[in-house]
Each structure stands twice: as C-alpha cells, then as structure tokens.
Amino acid sequence: MKLKQLSVFLENKPGRLRELCALLAENQINIITLSLADTEQFGILRLIVKDYDKAKTLLESNGFVAKLTEVIAVELDDQPGGLSEILSIEEASGISVEYMYAFVIKSGEKAVLLFRFDDMDKAVAALQQANLPILDSVELYQRAEG
Amino acid sequence: MHAQWNDRESLMHPASAPDYMREEQLRTLQLQRLRAITKHAYDNQRLFRERMDERGVKPEDVRSLEDIRKLPFTQKTDLRDTYPYGLFAVPMNEVVRLHASSGTTGKPIVVAYTDEDIEVWKEVMVRTFACAGLHSGDIIQNAYGYGLFTGGLGAHYGAEALGATVIPISGGNSERQIMVMRDFGTTAICATPSYFLHLIEYAEKMGIDWDEIPLRAGVFGAEPWTDEMREYIEGKTGIKAYDIYGLSEIIGPGVGMACEKQHGLHIFEDHFMIEIVDPVTDEAMPDGEEGELIITTLSKKAMPVMRYRTHDITSVIAGKCECGRTIRRINRIARRSDDMFIIRGVNIFPSQIEAALLKVEETQPHYQIVLSSHGGMDQMEVQVEVSAKTFTDTVRGVEAVHKQLSDAIAHILGIRVKLTLVEPNTIERSMGKAKRVIDNRTK
Numbered sequence: 286m287k288l289k290q291l292s293v294f295l296e297n298k299p300g301r302l303r304e305l306c307a308l309l310a311e312n313q314i315n316i317i318t319l320s321l322a323d324t325e326q327f328g329i330l331r332l333i334v335k336d337y338d339k340a341k342t343l344l345e346s347n348g349f350v351a352k353l354t355e356v357i358a359v360e361l362d363d364q365p366g367g368l369s370e371i372l373s374i375e376e377a378s379g380i381s382v383e384y385m386y387a388f389v390i391k392s393g394e395k396a397v398l399l400f401r402f403d404d405m406d407k408a409v410a411a412l413q414q415a416n417l418p419i420l421d422s423v424e425l426y427q428r429a430e431g
Numbered sequence: 432m433h434a435q436w437n438d439r440e441s442l443m444h445p446a447s448a449p450d451y452m453r454e455e456q457l458r459t460l461q462l463q464r465l466r467a468i469t470k471h472a473y474d475n476q477r478l479f480r481e482r483m484d485e486r487g488v489k490p491e492d493v494r495s496l497e498d499i500r501k502l503p504f505t506q507k508t509d510l511r512d513t514y515p516y517g518l519f520a521v522p523m524n525e526v527v528r529l530h531a532s533s534g535t536t537g538k539p540i541v542v543a544y545t546d547e548d549i550e551v552w553k554e555v556m557v558r559t560f561a562c563a564g565l566h567s568g569d570i571i572q573n574a575y576g577y578g579l580f581t582g583g584l585g586a587h588y589g590a591e592a593l594g595a596t597v598i599p600i601s602g603g604n605s606e607r608q609i610m611v612m613r614d615f616g617t618t619a620i621c622a623t624p625s626y627f628l629h630l631i632e633y634a635e636k637m638g639i640d641w642d643e644i645p646l647r648a649g650v651f652g653a654e655p656w657t658d659e660m661r662e663y664i665e666g667k668t669g670i671k672a673y674d675i676y677g678l679s680e681i682i683g684p685g686v687g688m689a690c691e692k693q694h695g696l697h698i699f700e701d702h703f704m705i706e707i708v709d710p711v712t713d714e715a716m717p718d719g720e721e722g723e724l725i726i727t728t729l730s731k732k733a734m735p736v737m738r739y740r741t742h743d744i745t746s747v748i749a750g751k752c753e754c755g756r757t758i759r760r761i762n763r764i765a766r767r768s769d770d771m772f773i774i775r776g777v778n779i780f781p782s783q784i785e786a787a788l789l790k791v792e793e794t795q796p797h798y799q800i801v802l803s804s805h806g807g808m809d810q811m812e813v814q815v816e817v818s819a820k821t822f823t824d825t826v827r828g829v830e831a832v833h834k835q836l837s838d839a840i841a842h843i844l845g846i847r848v849k850l851t852l853v854e855p856n857t858i859e860r861s862m863g864k865a866k867r868v869i870d871n872r873t874k
Contacts, residue, residue: 292824294817296854322826326833327852329826348856350817354824383825401825 287355295328317429320386358420378411446557450756464729475520510540532679543733555685556589562688567594574622581683605633619648624656659789695760718749787839
C-alpha cells in the first residue's frame with residue numbers, strides 16, 4: 286500500500302531545478318506530481334514518477350544524490366473536510382505527518398494526497414480501519430494518466 | 432625449496448640493516464657524514480660558503496652533532512633564487528638525473544642526483560617499502576605521477592630494488608587503476624591519500640568490492656593527511672595505510688616512513704639528519720615538543736641541502752619503537768607552518784577541519800575551504816559534499832547532518848564557521864595533491 290517516491294538533494298543555486306527537469310524530460314520521464322521543500326541553504330525535491338528506478342539511476346549518474354522513500358497516497362473527493370478527517374484519524378493513533386503534498390486528478394472531482402508519516406505501517410492500518418481509499422502504485426498511475 | 436632472503440616478511444632485507452644500528456654507532460656515522468657534507472657544500476656551493484663566511488664559521492668548526500646549529504639554514508626561496516643549477520655541487524657530467532617540483536608560484540625548483548645519489552635514494556625507498564612489510568613477490572602499483580615529480584620514479588626504482596613487481600601506471604584514469612588492481616592482483620599501491628580516496632569512491636561506483644582485490648598495503652604521501660583519514664581508508668578497504676614522508680628538496684619520497692606499529696614515521700637518519708626548532712625563535716625543541724622540522728642531507732653529492740626549513744610541523748617521538756628499529760621517529764605531519772590561516776584571530780590549519788569532518792560518522796571526506804574577505808574581515812566557509820549515506824529525505828534530517836558537522840568543527844576550532852552542504856562531485860577531484868583551500872581573499 287506504500288508508494289515509492291524519489292527524493293533529491295538540491296543546492297540552492299540558480300538553474301539547478303531546471304537542469305534536473307530537463308534531464309528527466311530528455312529521457313521521457315513524466316513527473317506525476319512533485320513537491321519542493323526548501324530552506325535558505327538547500328532544497329529537497331520529492332517526485333512521483335512511474336519509472337522511479339530508471340529516474341534514480343539517471344539522476345545519480347548525473348551527479349545528484351537521490352533516494353527512494355515511501356509515501357502513502359489517499360484518494361478523496363475534492364471537497365472541504367477531507368484532509369481534516371485523515372489528520373484526525375492519524376492524530377487519534379498518535380501518528381504525526383512529516384510532510385505531505387496533494388494533486389487533483391484529471392477527471393477533476395477527486396484529489397490525491399501524499400503523506401509521509403513518522404510511523405508508516407501504523408498509519409496505513411489506521412487509514413484502512415477508517416475505510417479510506419489508499420491507492421497502490423498501479424491505481425495512482427492510472428489516475429494520473431486519466 | 433630454499434627461503435630467499437627477502438621473500439618473507441620475517442626475513443629482513445639487507446638494505447634495512449641501518450634501521451637497527453646501535454645508537455652510538457649511528458651518531459658516530461652521522462657526525463662523520465655531517466663533517467664531510469659540510470666540507471663538500473662549503474667547497475662547492477657558493478651560497479653556502481658565502482653564508483658560512485658571513486658568520487665566520489668554517490667546516491672544521493663542526494666537531495659534534497650539536498655544532499650543526501652553527502650552520503646557516505637553507506630556505507625554499509634559496510632553491511628558487513638559484514634556479515636552475517645554482518646549488519649544484521658537482522660538475523654537470525656527474526649529474527645523471529634532474530627532477531623539478533611544481534612551484535605553486537612562478538618557477539619550479541630543480542634538484543639533481545649523481546649516480547651515487549640515485550643509489551642512496553633506491554636504498555631508502557627499499558627500507559621504506561620494508562617498513563610496510565613489502566618484499567619480493569609483492570606487486571606494487573605505482574600511482575604516483577611519473578615525470579619531473581620525484582614520487583613516480585623514486586617509488587619505481589625503490590620497488591624494483593626491493594625485488595617486487597612494479598606496475599608503472601602513474602596517476603589518473605581511475606577506472607583503469609581499479610581494473611588493473613583487480614586483474615593484475617596488486618598487493619600494494621603508492622598514491623597520494625586524496626587520490627586513493629577518490630579510487631575508493633570510484634570502486635564503489637563500479638560496484639567493486641575490496642574483497643575482490645588482494646591489496647594489503649598502501650604507501651600514501653606527498654601531502655599532509657590525518658590518522659582519522661587512515662582509519663577511514665583502512666576501515667573501507669581492509670588494507671593497512673602507511674604514511675610516507677619525503678620532499679623533492681631533500682631527495683623525494685623515502686625520507687621517513689611509518690612502520691607496522693603505526694606510531695609515527697621512522698626517519699632514515701643515517702642519510703637525513705633532523706632537528707626540530709621553534710619556527711619563530713629557531714631555538715631547538717626537546718623531544719615530544721612541536722616545532723618546524725629541519726633536515727640536512729648527509730650523503731647527497733649533487734646537491735647537498737644544509738639545514739633545510741621544511742615548514743612541516745612535527746615533534747620527535749621519545750623512546751624506542753616496538754618494531755625494533757633504532758632510528759628515531761617523528762609524529763605524522765598533519766600541518767605546515769605556511770598552510771595556516773587566521774580567522775577571527777584563531778589560527779586554523781586545514782587538517783583540523785578534516786579531522787573534525789571525519790569524526791562525524793559516515794561522512795566522506797570531500798570538502799573544501801573557501802576563504803574570502805567581507806568588509807576587511809576574513810571569512811571562511813567549509814563546503815562538504817552530501818553523499819547517499821548522509822542524505823535523508825526530510826529537511827530535519829539534512830539539517831541534523833549539517834549541525835553535526837558544524838558542531839564538530841566548532842568543537843575543534845573553538846569558533847563557529849559557515850558550513851554549506853553541496854551536491855556530490857561538485858568539489859574538484861585531484862589526481863595528485865588535493866587543493867583543499869580556495870583563497871579568494873583580496874590581497
């Protein structure tokens with residue numbers, strides 16, 4: 286139920302993000318969604334791509350530090366209260382969010398939220414118990430490709 | 432089958448005999464040679480004679496080893512000012528070899544060898560390799576640069592004289608270095624420590640395990656490095672990493688070498704006389720106390736160098752080494768008196784930064800120090816490469832690594848300096864001596 290996410294270390298310098306995106310584009314790797322965490326000194330780019338192993342090798346051979354991490358994707362109706370419900374469930378189980386990001390899928394009515402929790406297994410269990418739809422990788426890529 | 436004299440570690444190579452000489456015998460030999468070389472230099476080196484005459488000192492005034500203190504020092508600038516042949520003490524037809532060191536500024540310095548000098552050089556290199564437990568049957572990959580640099584040919588001739596098999600691969604082409612190491616069954620390598628670190632990284636990239644390579648010893652020198660770096664190399668590769676000391680001005684590699692006890696470097700005192708002096712007052716320092724290393728070549732004919740100021744900071748280790756060698760030891764040279772820079776009134780050596788970074792577990796020692804001036808103040812920035820190991824995917828994780836590194840430096844220096852994490856492979860890799868300090872200060 287967990288998905289692979291590719292995290293990349295970026296120095297805070299002009300053009301670096303563009304270089305990375307250009308590299309993925311040249312190699313026909315489509316970014317399903319991404320988030321960028323940045324500090325004054327550096328950034329961490331988190332990417333969801335279908336071919337994450339290929340992308341990782343590609344980035345590493347071009348001098349980036351890249352790491353595969355796991356996230357959970359939850360599909361929700363795109364309406365008020367969805368995120369709040371998930372957070373209440375996790376909070377009740379004593380789990381915290383390390384980071385999260387979201388995207389709206391092409392059909393327009395649904396949103397996908399991506400989470401990294403401090404305890405991933407416990408988080409999955411809690412969501413399942415509440416009957417919230419967790420997407421596996423096949424489902425996520427299907428949604429993204431619409 | 433008969434055991435050959437040098438095919439087992441337990442059997443000493445005959446060239447190593449002086450390493451075990453009785454102390455009185457060694458000092459007598461040193462005095463004899465010091466008197467002879469002082470006379471030779473006085474008779475044949477104009478600069479030395481002029482300085483002796485200025486001081487009113489004659490070669491005959493050297494009656495004891497302590498009398499060396501009456502003689503003038505030689506500075507690196509003396510070698511530069513007399514470029515190229517001004518310090519040669521034999522006619523050109525007796526000089527069989529020239530080497531030159533890449534001067535960091537302007538002209539290089541040129542050094543010369545007679546046939547006899549080359550023999551001495553071979554001998555001290557044989558003794559050097561023997562300190563690392565190497566012998567006939569070993570396959571030595573020589574990754575020191577061949578050419579004007581003394582490292583390549585110095586190690587080459589020594590390894591051949593030892594009876595080992597030499598692979599004269601020279602520096603560079605890391606992929607080939609690793610392939611040769613594995614396919615040729617290299618048992619020992621000579622390289623600068625920073626280049627070997629680069630090879631470790633490269634082997635990792637190629638997916639090569641050090642267990643596939645029979646390498647057991649590394650002879651690393653030509654730049655200052657630290658014990659922490661030695662432990663890192665040994666831990667990563669399972670080899671023993673030995674510190675070799677030498678300088679072109681004196682002979683090249685083979686002035687001193689660590690033995691298997693890994694506690695300081697033995698100096699081949701029958702050929703090189705050492706003193707430790709206070710770099711400011713020139714006063715002699717007692718054993719155990721740090722100062723500048725001064726070396727006098729006791730047997731070099733083509734170009735004797737009297738009381739050479741090395742700018743290397745070290746101390747003599749008191750007492751005998753457990754390995755049985757009687758020649759004295761100096762501590763590992765981790766800094767040079769002229770490497771030092773001052774930030775906010777604190778004296779800083781690059782080696783201290785390196786030691787701090789290595790203390791933080793899992794940090795590969797790829798770093799660079801950038802000096803700059805801001806509003807009349809010197810600023811220092813340490814750039815450290817992030818590696819797959821230190822990168823965690825949370826901001827908190829990366830900041831924790833940053834803090835660990837930054838704290839380790841602050842702990843050693845006593846001041847906090849700017850530290851920046853940079854992407855891998857952004858710091859230039861060296862094939863020879865590593866350039867650790869980028870000085871952008873306005874002069």
